[in-house]
Amino acid sequence: MKLLPLAAALCLAPLAAQAQTAAISTPLQVLGHEMGEDRYVPSYSDLVRYWRTLEGQSDRIRLIDIGATTEGRRQIVAVVSSPENLARLDQYRTISERLGRAEGIDEAGARTLAADGKAVVWVDGGLHASEVEAQTALIQQVYDLVSSDDPEARRIRDNVITLFAPDNPDGQQLVADWYMRIKDPAKREADFQSLPKLYHPYVGHDNNRDFYMAEMAETQNITRILYREWRPQIILNQHQTGPAGTVLFMPPFRDPFNYHYEPLVISSLEELGATLESRLIAENKGGGTTRAGAHYDTWYNGNLRTSAYFHNAVGILIEIIGMPVPIEIPFVPERQIAKNDQPLPIRPQMWAMKQSVAYSLSINRALLGYAAANREKLLFNIWRMGANGIEKGQRDSWTITPDRLAAAHAASAATGAKPVPTRTTGTSAIASTFYDTVLLDPAARDARAYVIPAEQHDFPTAVRFLNALIKLGVQVERATAPFTANGKTWPAGSYVVRSGQAYRAHVLDMFEPQKYPNNFQYPGGPPIPPADASGYTPAFQMGVTFDRVLDRLDAPTAPVAGAITVDPGRIVGTGKAGWLVSHATNNAFILTNRLSKAGVKLAWLRDPVAVAGAPAAAGALWVPYSARAAAIMTRAVTELGLSAEAMEQAPTTARIALARPRVAMIDMYGGLHPTGWLRWILDSYEFPYTIVYPQRLDAGRLRRDFDVLIVPDSAIPNAGSGGEGGMFRGRFTIKQPDPASIPAQYRSWLGAITAERTLPALKAFTAEGGAILGMGSSTSGLIAGLGLTVTDPLAVMRDGKLQSLPRTEFYVPGALLTATADTAQPLAYGLTPKVDLFYDSSPVFKLTGATGTAPVRFVGTSLLHSGWAWHQEKLDGAAAVLDLPVGRGRVFLFGPEIALRAQTQGAFKLLFNAIYLGAAQAPARQ
Structure with a gap:
């Protein structure tokens, strides 16, 4: 093949780019509407149709299917980058995943991988489906990055792999279909307050509270990409609506932040937040507010963007105004004073959706431009945070929480010493010895590992907890032989979760109590509410029994691959009168429901009885023998992890007869x-x-x-x-x-x-x-x-x-x-x-x-x-x-x-x- 001279090739390159740009259809050409147009809301099927059109027209976009939704739709993500990067997509995904996991990579190796890799950024919209600006902007953001050939767009595509993701396809389709069902645009609603049902089939707005349990299908799809397969360094989570008197809220956030994070998470968040704010101000796009300008904080683990912090990624929340009909930015006098939290106020005015979409495009460009300029730093830093987590979990370490500070003050006061006020409001100094004796108390060390025995009050529920960890990228191990820890011997089959892993912050947050600080407007004044729950430890909520291991744990374990299937239960005895099943497990109610559906007459025993060697307790389920019951019992014992005792004769103790409930x-x-x-x-x-x-x-x-x-x-x-x-x-x-x-x-x-x-x-x-x-x-x-x-x-x-x-x-x-x-x-x-x-x-x-x-x-x-x-x-x-x-x-x-x-x-x-x-x-x- 004859090669063109370099100068000629360079001359032809812009012509080729112009030809590709001309071949790329706009949303108006495909969907018949401009993004941000009054009284128009795009559906999920519109989004997919448009993205498929782009995929057929350009080698800068590739669509990937990340799984089924609750209602059975396919959840599609648009991957946008340069053609060269897309041709090596698996290689760059592997680099990002390895650096995010951090395991087995030293600093030199991390720097080499970071130099070879591309920054990976997740940009989403539509998690809350009635927040239609976000999903509208998502379509326009993809068009902008695929079609544009300015120097900034080329730098972004060359250095960044962007994953554009609709979070809630079922809800997006519901909201758009509901809104657009009225054929006359002039008669369409100004808002979405007449929706007949939740815009997630099960949990509506609460789909943004599912990100440490990952129960919903869509959450599982998203977390698999974020924390297991791709591990992006930045996560942009787009929402509505901005605080009254502003256009949008953006990071940084107010205190408190969760003390388990790696400090680089917070400093990177501040850095990127300032970049977004500066871009908007440079373009004279006022009305942005940060920090105390809204109630958002970085404490809770259950949101999409907050879960990022527990996984060493920079989670950006955007809350922006915008409805299908123009709305008013009201006059809120306090919002008109320029200050750190809102440097460029905006005057009251009518505001159209297309103006918000323009802001969203600027935010996207600023964020992706930052990722392009800091590609190696982002990749290296996510490794550094993960490596820090691994290292901290393998040595003595301490997390300083508000109760430990209170203990230090109390210890100082017990000596009769008075604290010395400092120049910073609300602080005082005490003797440095209390740092070592109280804050670094050996008994207050962080756990190096958590042991979850199979002998649990409700072991199948403990397995659900372990699977929640696995879905969020935590490595769970299982003992292959007995071992000793905390002066006890643990049997083979016990589960072990070591804190020495990249997602150490998430591990600690799932097992340890959250120690939320006393947070008041002023001493003696009203409390400042947290943005969501102040305490939520999943291990506690689920009743999981575990031991904290503070010293090095040498245990024969093997990593668990994939979701854990509950261990099969057993039937003790050979009696033919019927079975007793303990009331201790939630799964016993699945069995009860199956048996009652089949017409089996059931009862609970009022008196405590032991079942299959378990401690005696009231409420054991009595299942009389029948061929139909035997088939259900055999399957349930294996599938649900239940143990039963086959009885020689029916119990004679007092019973509560059960009926299938209506x-x-x-x-x-x-x-x-x-x-x-x-x-x-x-x-x-x-x-x-x-x-x-x-x-x-x-x-x-x-x-x-x-x-x-x-x-x-x-x-x-x-x-x-x-x-x-x-x-x-x-x-x-x-x-x-x-x-x-x-x-x-x-x-x-x-x-x-x-x-x-x-x-x-x-x-x-x-x-x-x-x-x-x-x-x-x-x-x-x-x-x-x-x-x-x-x-x-x-x-x-x-x-x-x-x-x-x-x-x-x-x-x-x-x-x-x-x-x-x-x-x-x-x-x-x-x-x-x-x-x-x-x-x-x-x-x-x-x-x-x-x-x-x-x-x-x-x-x-x-x-x-x-x-x-x-x-x-x-x-x-x-x-x-x-x-x-x-x-x-x-x-x-x-x-x-x-x-x-x-x-x-x-x-x-x-x-x-x-x-x-x-x-x-x-x-x-x-």
Whole structure:
């Protein structure tokens, strides 16, 4: 082949680029709309159609399929880079993955790989599908990077591999179809407050709270790319909407940040945030705010962008305004003062979506330009952070938390020494000796490893926890032979999670309590709420038993490859009368549901009995022998990790006869997030249920069709429906549209729970033998509406009125508190005597009548296990759960969360028991 002279080749290169640019279709040419056009919302199918068009026109883009969504769509990611980089994509992915994992690479090797690699950046949109600016901008950002041939675009493509990702395809399709169903654009809605259901099929807005458990299909797809296969160095997570009086919020964030992070995460975040802000200001794009300009922080692990920090990646959150119709930037006087958090204020004005899309393009260019200019640094730094995690986990190390500082001050005060004030507000100096004796106390060292034995109260749930770690890129090992640690001998089959790995911050955060600082506006003033939960330790929420190993662990282990399958259980004995199954495991309810569906007559034994060598406990499941039951039992023991005992004769102890429950669960037009999570939980454990809406409740005669009615948190409107402390537990305000304006299939969903019509129907339901499960904020409506003899132990009389305690006197914003369970009571069967409950300014109860029991209470003054609790002692003696006879039926009240975000798995049995007890206690069905 004859080669052109270099000069001629250079002359032809711009012509070739111009020819390619001319061949690339705009969104308008393919979709018939400009991105940011008034009263237009692109669907997911639009996005995929346009990206497939680009893929057919350009060698700068390649589409990859990262998995199925909840509704079965394929989740597509657009990979954009230079043709040369795309031709070597696997090589660059491997370099990025190896540096992110950091294992087996020294500094020289890391520098070589960084020099050879390309920066990898994740850019997403549409996680919250009604935030349509983000997914609209995503389409335009891809077009810009594929089609542009300016020097900046070429540098970006040459040095960066960008993964453009729609996070929630099902929701994006729902929102666009709903909005665009009205053919006349002038009649389309200004917002999305009339959506009939959640914009994630199960969890709606809470899909951004799933990023340490990864329960949803889309979260699993995303985390596999982010933390296992690609490990990008930067993650841009685009959201809406900006704080009032601004255009957008961008990093840096306010304090506190989670003390487990590698410091380079925070310094890199500050550096990149400043780059984005400077770009917008240089282009005279004002209205940006940072830090205290909004409530966002970097504490919680469950968000998409915050999970990045626990994995050594720079997570960027953008919250920008923009709706399909122009909106007003209001006049907020405080936003008009230039300061560090908002250097270039913007005047009040009408604002169109296309203006926000222009901002998003600038942000994308600034971020990718930074990645291109700092390619080697980003790649090396993610290795450095991972290598630091490996090194720290292999030696004595300490994490300094607020409680350790308090201990140092207390130790100093005990000597009679007075702290010396410093020039920095709120700080003081004490003797340096307390650094070594208190902060570096050998007993306060970080764990080098965590051992999770197979002998657990609920081993299948412990396996779910281990699989959550694996999904988020943590290496889990299993012992191949017995070993010794902490003075104990651990059997083969025990699981080991070492902290000496790249994602050490995530490991510690999953096992250790979060020690959230006391954070007040001023001494004695109101608290500053966290952006989300203050304490959430998954190991605690799931009731996992583990040991911290502080010294070097020499154990014969092998890495676990892929998801863990629960070990098969066993059937002890050869009796033919039937089987006993322990109540201890959540999976026992899958078995119960399968057996009851098959018509097998089941019972719980009231007296404690030992099952297959396990300790004696009340509530064992009795399964009489039949061929049908035997087939189900054999499969369940293997598949669900259950152990059973085959009995020679049927037990003669007292029983609770079970029946297949007919369950109704309340939802509302627009969707309740707690209902969505409950649907996920009940589906996962194979419970039957029917969703009911206010119109069905108001129609009455509920007992004819149902035994049990679940009233989720926020279902009954009241002052606590939306949650407090920054938590999002209920739902956005949903408009009740004109029935004629919506498809007929949704009209029966309209309505609201009212004191006039709905609560009398619920009272009639219990009078006729039905059982109601009231949860969270809905309990106050049930107490009033059903006339229950229950009061609020936290309420006080002030100024002649019964009032809740102010936050200055009592405040628990999303934390784990340890409650005491009476496991002899049927509602608490299968629980451990101490159980962690998620408390988020939750209701608690005091019985004032003679009937009813409190199977779970808060006992003592030191209840906090993880998070922040101000004056937790005020909960001492309060009931967390009540079991009340009402009419011929029952009412179960659950104040703290027992089913939040499918994470409180150690408390699931309260929900499951209530469902079966509600059906068991009901009289003959009418």
